[in-house]
Amino acid sequence: MAWPELQGKLASDPEKEKISHHxxxxxQLKSQRDSGQFCDVHLVVDDHEYDxxxxxxxxxxxxxxxxxxxxxxxxxxxxxxxxCTSANGMQCILDFMYVGTAHLTMDNVYDVIKGADHFLMTDLKNFCxxxxEKHLTASNCFDVRELARLYDMKKMxxxxxxTIEARMSVILKDPNQNLIQCSFQEILSIVSNVNLQVREDELLEFIxxxxxxxxxxxxxxxxxxxNQIRLDSIDxxxxxxxxxxxxxxxxxxxxxNLVKEVLNCGTDSRGRLQPRLGRLVDVYILCGGSNWSITLPKSFYGYVVEENxxxxxxxxRIDLWPTQVTEMDNKLYAIGSCDPFTARGYNPIQTSAVCYDxxxxxxxxxxxxxxxxxxGASVVCNxxxxxxxxxFSPSSMEMYDPNTDTWVERAPLINTYHKKYVAIDVNDRYIYIIEERETQFANCQGIDFYDTHTDQWETSFPSSAVWELEDDDSCQIWxxxxxxxPEAVExxxxxxxxxxxxTDSREISFAETYYPSVQDGSGQVACPAVVRTRKGDVFACSGCRSSKLQSASVDLRPNDGSSHVYHYADRSWEKxxxxPSPTMIPGQLCAMIQIPHCFIA
Structure with missing residues (x-):
């Protein structure tokens, strides 16, 4: 037997023993303090004693x-x-002294920092x-900054x-911030910040x-x-x-005079003001999709309106084929749906959800x-x-609360045989759904409405409201x-x-309207599957093409990625x-949000 080899195998790791000893x-020290053993001093804070x-x-x-x-x-x-601190703060400070960590909350962290600063405990201040930093929000960022300045915490x-720069658009709408009480110098430092992520019209309205x-x-x-407002960035x-x-x-x-110059010339002669790096710009979002030959489950493109x-x-982080994508408070909520590689067979996968900020x-x-x-459908209400x-769940309905990050099941739908829906909220209380049978490509089979206050559905509207469009060759989208x-839903x-x-009587009428057609050289009607409205305008992109949209069995051909906007004001289309990534069936994966320009430059 080789004695040196055996000795090496039996030798212990001194570093591990050292850590174990620590x-x-x-x-043992914590146990002694908890039991009062060998304690030789009593700290008194707010009538509380700590051994x-x-x-x-x-x-x-x-x-x-x-x-x-x-x-x-x-x-x-x-x-x-x-x-120098509160009773709860002292308890956390002692915990940190004895075990090197502490249970911090937004309720006690301020007192802990105050005590740590007084006791000259730099490590604990950094810990706080x-x-x-991990819990910074639009609601507390100004308070945290003041705390950091008071206790010389530069990193915080x-x-x-x-956070202030990134969340200024949200902060301006938060009544709890009370920015209206700030001094002129504080407001000037805000509006002169070139990194603010905000719309200039919001900033102008605030000042x-x-x-x-x-x-x-x-x-x-x-x-x-x-003079700090970038007037040429305002509509x-x-x-x-x-x-x-x-x-x-x-x-x-x-x-x-400055306003008139911008309105007449389109530019601001004060060239010293560079555009804000974080200015918010309108972007049409296109997520995921498929063109039948390949799937694009994680594609995420945006169309920058002002720059074409x-x-x-x-x-x-999840596959988006197809998915419910909805905008709420300028965030995108994507709710997972189907396996992109087996979607033609409608095989479900485990539910998933992500949010784009x-x-x-x-x-x-x-x-x-x-x-x-x-x-199915998704809609934001209140x-x-x-x-x-x-x-896969035709009667289901659930509500997501972003404040608590929870889903709650709500009253089931009335007509469970409907599988395709278009939904819209009314008066921030009611949800109207327009239903389509999956076997009928063009017909609307009924309209129901839901009261979010009472969690109740009412009976479908009369059958006379059926939207019969079989003979209408002018339809351009599905x-x-x-x-x-203001007084109706169209x-x-x-x-x-x-x-x-x-919206008052819930009476339904069937009326004529006019939309000029979007056609290519061969006369085919474009069938953009991605459509959203903003101020009455309609954005249509990708999808498929067909000469007739009244039957689900027609031969659908991939689009070329063409993008159009219908301008409601002058009733015209603009190409x-x-x-760059055409998708044939992007479904309901389009929305408009505002993105800081620094992220799309």
């Missing part, structure tokens, strides 16, 4: 080390009165800073500033409201703030409205839905996402789209007819740059 020592060992306090804190070494009165006393201050809040003292400062119609209705603008010669170009965006340019997982909603129906008007397939539903 762990055992920490556990501790002087040696541990002094080893972890330069403050206690100086206290117990020097000629302080506490040297000979068993009790030390402390006012990392916690707050930088993180808070980044107008800020000035009016204390007009006597603030009116003289308005021009200085106005001309909105800019003209500001110029004609806001006294602060049209009664000041400097402001009025397509960009490839960060890929989602354009302000940070990331997809994030959210709670999985209860049901599979392939060919800041909640509702998913309903589908081939599925139909719904548009909410459902159209961009053809000769439309359904009009009164845009083709989609």
């Amino acid at each position: 762990i055992q020592l920490v556990e 501790a060992h002087r040696c541990v306090l002094a080893a972890c804190s330069a403050y206690f080390d100086s206290m117990f070494r020097g000629g302080f009165v506490e040297v000979g006393s068993k009790y030390v009165q402390l006012q 800073g990392n916690f707050l 201050e930088d993180a808070a500033n980044s 107008i409201n800020w000035t009016k809040h204390d007009l006597g003292d603030r009116q003289s400062e308005f021009v200085k703030l106005f 001309r119609e909105n800019l003209a409205l500001f110029n004609s209705t806001e006294e602060l603008v049209y009664q000041n010669n400097d402001c009025a 170009r397509w960009v490839e965006l960060v890929s989602p 354009p302000l940070i340019n990331e997809w994030q997982p959210i709670a999985n839905p209860i049901y599979l909603h392939y060919t 800041k909640r996402l509702y998913c309903l129906g589908g081939k 599925p139909p789209i719904a548009q909410r008007l 459902i159209t397939r961009l053809g000769k007819y439309k359904i009009v539903i009164s 845009f740059t083709p989609n």
Whole structure:
């Protein structure tokens, strides 16, 4: 036997023994403190007493080390009165001293930082800073920044500033922020920040409201703030409205002249103002899809309206063929549906869901839905996402709450034999669904409505409301789209007819309409499967082509990726740059959101 070889096998790892010893020592010290064994000092905070060992306090804190070494009165006393933190904060500080970690919450972290700063515990301050950086939101970023400045936590201050820049569009709409009370210098530092991710019209409206809040003292400062607004980034119609209705603008010669120059020339002569890197721009989103020969389950493209170009965006984490994709509060919610490689056979897969946040340019997982909603519909109502129906769960309906990241099952649909739906919310309370039998490509079989307050469905509308379009060769799209008007809901397939539903009486009428056709040289009618409306406009992209859309058995041919926008104001179509990744069946995977320009440059 080779003795050196045996010795090597039996030898222990000194590093592992060292770590084991450290762990055992920490556990013993904590156990002794919990039981009061060998404790030689009592810390008193808000009438709460905490037993501790002087040696541990002094080893972890330069403050206690100086206290117990020097000629302080506490040297000979068993009790030390402390006012630098709360009782809960002191408990967390002691936990960190004894075990190297602490249970932090948004309720106690401020007190822990205050105490850690007083006790000169840099490691604990950094531990708290990392916690707050992970929990930064639009609602707390200003408070966190002030805390960072107060306690000289530069890394946390930088993180808070980044959140402020990224979330400014949300912050301006948050009544809890109370930015209206900020000083002129604070507001000036905000509006002059070139990295803000915000729309310029939102920023202009804010500085107008800020000035009016204390007009006597603030009116003289308005021009200085106005000079930081990138006027040429504001829609001309909105800019003209500001110029004609806001006294602060049209009664000041400097402001009025700047607006007129931009309206007449389209540019701002103040060349010193560079466009904001994070300015929010309108982008039409196209997700996933298939062209039958291949699938594009993770493709994610955006059409930048103001620049007439397509960009490839960060890929989602789930397959999007086909999926319900819905916009809510400028975020995209994608609800998984079918296996892209077996979708022709309609084989379901496990449900999945992700959310795209354009302000940070990331997809994030959210709670999985209860049901599979392939060919179903999704709609936002009262800041909640509702998913309903589908081939595999035709009667299902569930609601997603983004505040709690939970799904809740709601009342089932009335007509379970319907599998395809178009849904729209009304008055932020009701959901109207327009249903289609899967065996009838053109007909609408009924209209039901759901009350989100009472969780009840009402009986379908009379059969006379059936949308019979078999003989209407003017139809250009499928599925139909719904548009909410002040007193009615209109459902159209961009053809000769439309359904009009009164939101007051719920009476249904069948009326003629007019949409000019989108045709190629051979006279084929475009059948874009991706359509969404914004301010009455319609964006249509990719899809398939057919000379007749009234039967599901017609020969459908892939489109060339052509993109068009129907301008509601002048009733005309405009052709845009083709989609670089044409998809034949993108389904309901299109929406419009606002993305910071720095992410699409």
